[in-house]
Amino acid sequence: MNLTLHVWRQEGPGVPGRMERHEVAGVSPDMSFLEMMDLVNERLVREGKEPVAFEHDCREGICGCCSMVVNGAAHGPKKATTVCQLHMRTFKDGDTITVEPWRAAAFPVVRDLVVDRSALDRVIAAGGFVSVNTGSAPDGNAIPVPKEAADVSMDAAACIGCGACVAACPNASAMLFTAAKVAHLNRLPQGVPEAARRVRAMVEQMDAEGFGACTNHYECMEACPKEIPVRFIAEMNRAWTKASLSAESAAADKAGFG
Amino acid sequence: MALRLDSKVPSGPMDRKWEKHKFDLKLVNPANKRKFRVIVVGSGLAGASAAATLAELGYLVDCFTFHDSARRAHSIAAQGGINAAKNYQNDGDSVHRLFYDTVKGGDFRAREANVHRLAEVSTAIIDQCVAQGVPFAREYGGGLANRSFGGAQVSRTFYARGQTGQQLLLGAYQALQRQVGAGKVTMHTRSEMLDVVVEGGRARGIVTRDLVTGKIESWAADAVVLGTGGYSNVFFLSTNAKACNVTATWRAHRRGAGFANPCFTQIHPTSIPVSNEHASKTTLMSESLRNDGRVWVPLKAGDRRAPDDVPDHERDYYLERRYPSFGNLVPRDVASRAAKIVCDEGRGVGPGGRGVYLDFRDAIQRVGKDTIRQRYGNLFDMYANITGEDPYAVPMRIYPAPHYTMGGLWVDYDLMSTVPGLFVVGEANFSDHGANRLGASALMQGLADGYFVLPYTIGGYLAGAGTSGLKADAPAFLSVAKECAERTKRLLAVPGTRSPDSFHIELGKVMWDECGMARNRTGLERALKKIPEIREAFWKDVRVLGTGDRLNQNLEKAGRVADFLEFAEVMVLDALTREESCGGHFREEHQTSEGEALRNDKDFQHVAVWEWKGDGKAPELTKEPLAFEVVHPSTRSYK
Structure with a gap:
């Protein structure tokens, strides 16, 4: 296959970027999209030009590193697929493909296709955990967890933290990411004691990072490589409202956290 | 001068050693813990669990990763599960049996006392992870589900769909982020360790490169912990993530840390065969697939028929034939070698003849497609995505690929290398797996080291050695940074x-x-x-x-x-x-x-x-x- 690529190049944060055109020959349909990018970079090095910086690691769709907007879609055209698992057989000989970084105010560009997603870590640090110190846990089977609850919790926990939901959202909202963590933990008995505090703290941090609000476009769910459903956002909104009105929240405010 | 190797294995009966040692280790008074700074390099299962636990105990912790986030380490890609001697299935499992299986599975090249400790703490790991909200698979009654895994005849493997590594890592990552939020851990992302600083016979800190600014920086501490993974990528094509490397352990080796059994590498039997010359890595299919999949090749060399056209009597289910009692569940080294042998005989399948079938036909007939989908759905999807073939309809093709390294920096019973003050956890140490690791034991060892072993033993070291006193602008640091x-x-x-x-x-x-x-x-x-x-x-x-x-x-x-x-x-x-x-x-x-x-x-x-x-x-x-x-x-x- 022969392709024409338009790739975003940007020296660094705050420096204006531009699209750069590359003619790519000899692409095999069995290659992954990133292996096609390897091919481009290998040639750039041979020509004495700097390779395109992009984030990647496991190339199995689980680490959440890879992050490219391909032809206007976060992770490209294939549903439920990270760009590392997108194969070139999805494209046709002669196609023109545009490749851009995640675009969101809360994800500043570091270089070329690499962006800074540390805002997501700070949302987790605000409350995306169960406060249990090592060594203090009861026996694993001491608290039964209904299979259905464990299954839905796992659906939410499948989030890989790639940020495609943010990149796909016209508001650059991180609601799906945050809601997935809230749904994962709040649904399990182990997460219940901190449920109210968790949702309030995470939403507050999410807002502080400059992510937009959800206005029900559902683009996040479309882009999500793990198909996390938007109903978790509705759940989070309910949990947040409930938490904000509860007596426990008033007590928490008084105590200085939450 | 040859290395002095004192394994410091405690005396006494095998099943009392760890208990005794924990009591014998010196303690650091809670108020004094905050005077000690510990550097943890790597934020995978071993590193993140160690960093979080040390911070909970009150130590000052700096944690470094070259990734953009602590959640990206390659532990995340482990699919199948984590072993623990819970005996929830009432099938005769015990700490002793897990210990025995691991020593035997490692072909008698592991240190017995370490393995026994690993088996002992395995049960606490499950408890800890459940308490953190790891969504393990459950039975309808609400109890934890188990599956069996290669190299064992009991069901002791806990799992979260096909994403066990991810869920355990997220548990450790969340525990770590909790400490970051509380200001107890300083997280240094996009920072790559380039060297260890050793002065006066003790590890004093590390030198890193900030991957965004390029700045070379020195960091002083009272102890350094490496949880930097294995070196399978020495083969270029492996199931490891692209960034996995040997730099941290190799640089520590050059500073005096002994490297143990570097030739002990694990070739995983169930990877997707490489299909094109530009392949940048191999992709693992969890070995849990061998619970229901049957491995075979055609009896005759050069048989190029489609798998469905090969009648049963012309198929060689070679693992079942050679190993009737373990069948498709033989340990990884045995399964990999057997695949190589049949391919060398010209009986391999797929492009280049480097592949064997992993066939679910019989399992689908037995339990139905839906059950198989429930058990392995995401793995089947991944396979279909990579190969363009439907594994529900045609058998998967698999071939062995480098996956894990049992060798690593030598450590004593306290997980300390030959450089005092330099500790090594998880895959980075030469560990408890001897010459071969059993499936679902890597997650167990990483978390055992990080949650339940190192936090005790490092206290024993710090209580004896005291603070380092060497600052990051001391000449020893400056010369390494230079x-x-x-x-x-x-x-x-x-x-x-x-x-x-x-x-x-x-x-x-x-x-x-x-x-x-x-x-x-x-x-x-x-x-x-x-x-x-x-x-x-x-x-x-x-x-x-x-x-x-x-x-x-x-x-x-x-x-x-x-x-x-x-x-x-x-x-x-x-x-x-x-x-x-x-x-x-x-x-x-x-x-x-x-x-x-x-x-x-x-x-x-x-x-x-x-x-x-x-x-x-x-x-x-x-x-x-x-x-x-x-x-x-x-x-x-x-x-």
């Missing part, structure tokens, strides 16, 4: 033509051909000649574009390849020196008439520990003899 900066400059200055990757591919091919699933003297000697040639070519002809003062992925890669090019030599030397076959190390000269591994306990029942003697000098070998008090070495048989 060396790191010069090396970076040197990489950028080579007026070459080839990408770092091209050298990595070249090295990987030599390693796979000569030091892969089967090794022999001639091939290993050939590799020992080729590796220095590639290394020399690298320093003459590598091309690293751009500058060192900003994000430069090519520069990062070049540094890692340079270290692989040094490390590969000692790995081959170790394989050459170990004149026996054991576990994943198969020397063709040492096999039974049936083609099984032939151990030589008389001469090789030891840990081979290599000491760096300087550039261009041969490393020196010191041996830690292994004694087996409880599980007496026998010939492993899975027949």
